[in-house]
Every structure is written in C-alpha cells, then in structure tokens.
Amino acid sequence: MTTEIPRHELDAWLTTTLQPGHFRDYCPNGLQVEGRNRIRHIVTGVTASQALIEAAIAHEADTILVHHGWFWKNESPCILGPKHHRIATLLAADINLFAYHLPLDAHLEWGNNAQLARVMDWAPDIQPDGTPRRCGPDDLVWLGTPARECTVSELATDIAHRLKRKPLVIGDHDRVVRRLAWCTGAAQSMMDAAVAAGADCYVSGEVSEPTVHLARETGRAYISAGHHATERYGVQALGAAIEAQFGVRCTFVDIDNPV
Template identity: 45%
Template sequence: MLHNLELERILDSKLDSNAIKDYAPNGLQVEGKTEIRKIVTGVTASLHLINEAIKRNADAILVHHGYFWKNESPCIRGMKGKRIKQLLVNDINLYGYHLPVDVHPELGNNALLAKQLGISNLQGLEDTTYSIPVYGELETPISAEELSQRIEKALGRTPTLCNDFIEEYSQKQIKTVGICTGGGQDYIDLAASKGLDAFISGEISERTHHSACEQGIYYFAAGHHATERDGIKAVGQWLADEYGLDVEFIDIPNPA
C-alpha cells in the first residue's frame, strides 16, 4: 500500500518528470482516495479504461495519455466531463506520464521498441538531455521487408511502409534506424538529415510519404497505440516488483 502523493513522488523520481518539458502535466492529475493498493495501467485514460478500472476496484489509474493538454479547453464538460466525473464519483486517482514514458532509457516506449527489434547503441536524435526521437543500429543490415516483419511480430500489426515500391530502394539494406513512438512522423526530416536508413513512428501523414521518398529513407508507421503500449506497462510492472502493489495492464484496442 502507498499514499497517493507518495506514489506520485516515486514516479516523478523514477521517470525524472520534472526535468522534461511536456505538452500536459505529468503526475497526479485527478486526486482520489489516499491509500493505493490496486492500480490499473493503460495507454489512454478513456472512459472505457476508467470503467474497466471501476470493475476491478482499482484505487488508481496510470496512463501515458492523460488529460489537460496544451491548448485544450479548460472546461470540464462533454466527454472530458463524463470521464472526470467517473473518476471523482468512484474516488479513483489518475496519474498521467507522457514524454517521460517515451524517453526513459529503461522503461520508455522508444527503448523498449528498439530492444524488441534488435536495435542497440541508442542515442538522441536531438541535441538535448532528453531527446524525444532516438536512433541506433542493427547488428547486421537487413531488408525493409525483414524489418517490417520484426515490427509486426513485436507489435501484432503490419506497419505501413513508405517507398518500398520504388525500384532504387529494392536492394537497399537497413543498418541505422530512428525511432519516435506515437505521433512522431515529422521527425523523419531530422532522421534523414542524420543519414539514417530508416525511421519508425506510430502515425503517418500525407507529407510523410513524400519526405521518405525524396530524402532516401524508409519510413514505417507502426500505429500510435501499438507503439506506446509497452512503456506504461513496464512502469506498472516496475511498481509491482519494487513496491508489491497489485498492478494490472488493460489494453483497450485502438486501430490508430
């Protein structure tokens, strides 16, 4: 059992959240009961996830995508009102950690995806202490088709691959790979400027295809939700291992 504010302190320390500038507040976003024994983790604090947590008598929900995003309306009404009402009525704490769960070197989405794909020697693409996109190397060069198969095996879905149909790419092998899980498709230009062979993110925009083709870099869109399941799941497992809490990850399917 942990006090709800103590849990926030533990998570802030482990994820170094105070050192990371983000688009939403990290930490305890909606306060509930003071004593926490049961935690439900998930990617997004949707109403579906909240209702599943209620069924399981959870004291807290820990997510990657919480509330109160930059430029979001401050009014608690409509969809947001229904979600927050369910949390308050059921006295459930909501903790949200966004970029800290993307960039953590052990428990982060980028690091965990790289490990699953056999990408090592991770470094930041940006010249900052906590670079959001990272890049690394495969032990031996592989084809785009093989990397696509690795992604599918790791995430359970076939990624969208740009420029594989262009003849000049048919024999190009991949050695260096950039990663930014979630909605990081626009980092493809930075990855291309660094001379990387490929870049992986969750989403794809119309412009991404042209960026990939014109700059000579493979692009894999592997799903926003799919690329960001493992980080928050790993944080929850760490809490269970270190503090003996009852933690359960619930995957609410999302095709995006």
C-alpha cells in the same frame, strides 16, 4: 495480505524516477486527478479513456496510470461531453489518475522507445557515457540497428509479427536497413532528425502528409507502426517497476486502438 502505500509516496517516487520537470510537454505530468489516499491496486493503460476507467472500476483499482492523460494544450478547458463523463466517472469512483507523456517516452529503461527496442530486439547505439545515442527535440529519437541486417520490407514484416499490427511502409521496400531510428507515437515530424543522423529507415507510430514527401525526397524509408501499438510497452514496464519497488499490484489493460 495486500500491500498498500500512501499516494504521496508513489507520487514522489514517480517524480524522482521520471523527472517530468526536464520536459517541455503538451500536458501536465504526474497526478492529474486526486482519488483515494491509499493505493493498493493500479491499473495501467495507454490512454485514460472511458473504457479504461470502467475497466479499472471492474478491477476494483484505486489508481490509474497512463501515458496519455488529460488537459492537453490548446484544447478547450470546458468540462463538457465525453470529458465531463470521464471525469465524473473517475471522481465518483474516487480513483487517482497519474499520467506521464514525454517523460515516459524518454526514460532510458522503462520508456516507450527503450521498450520498443526490447520488444523488437533492436540494438541502440551506446555512447561513451553508457547511454543510448539519441537525436531530435528532447533527444526523443533513438538510433541503432535492427536485430539483423534486413530490407525495409523484412523489417516491416517483423514489426507486424511482433506488434500484431500491419504497418504502413513508405519508400524503397528493398532498401537495406543498416542504420535505424525510431520514436514511438506521433513523432513523424522528427523524421528530419533521423535522416540527418544517417538512418536508412525511421520507425514511428503515426504518419502525416508531409512525411510521405520527406521520405520520397530523401530516399529514406518511413514505417508507420501504429501510435497505440508502439506505446503499449512503456507503461507496462513502469507498472512492473512499481510492483518491484513497492509490492503494489499493477494490472495492464489493453484498450486497443487501430491508430
């Protein structure tokens, strides 16, 4: 017998678990589009793209749970073009869309930063209260050490092996990485916080023009490991937690993105 739960029950649990009200985010977090009242099968993914919606329909899912949803600040509010097509497809299939951005980055167990550390075998610094040491806006940048003492070049090789994506490396490839900082996704602007915290190397998803100069001028290394590649793991961990909590089936669908 397939387990199903009311939508409001999942909504309440996610709100309690991820605490979206604690973040100054760039988009709404939580239920973004309302679908069926009963939830039996959730498709999880990184981004609520057209391809993910169609995959959810093919899997006969009634709910989509993502990290990157819709309705971002400073974008046009008009429902036109691809945005119209996505929303129309979702509504026609009566599928719920839940999205959690910064709350999923930051969660201490199922968040993107916590899960990237797990995948890479990085050891977060632990504070006296038992929580990981963090810095930067909303404490999103994690601090710790690599799985073993290594050079920047060796760290990049390990990232490529584990994430299946060749990273971009800026800075001295031979520098020894004793202190490491990381934040998934488009967090390159937080490198100054990582440098101030004493990191030899900062790992994030994307890179921008100022990041190159900051790395060169501070003598610290920067590794761009891929926005999508670094953010595949939080939503999978959250899906596993939902399965454990409710018994509802969760299926991760990886719509690859080279960025």
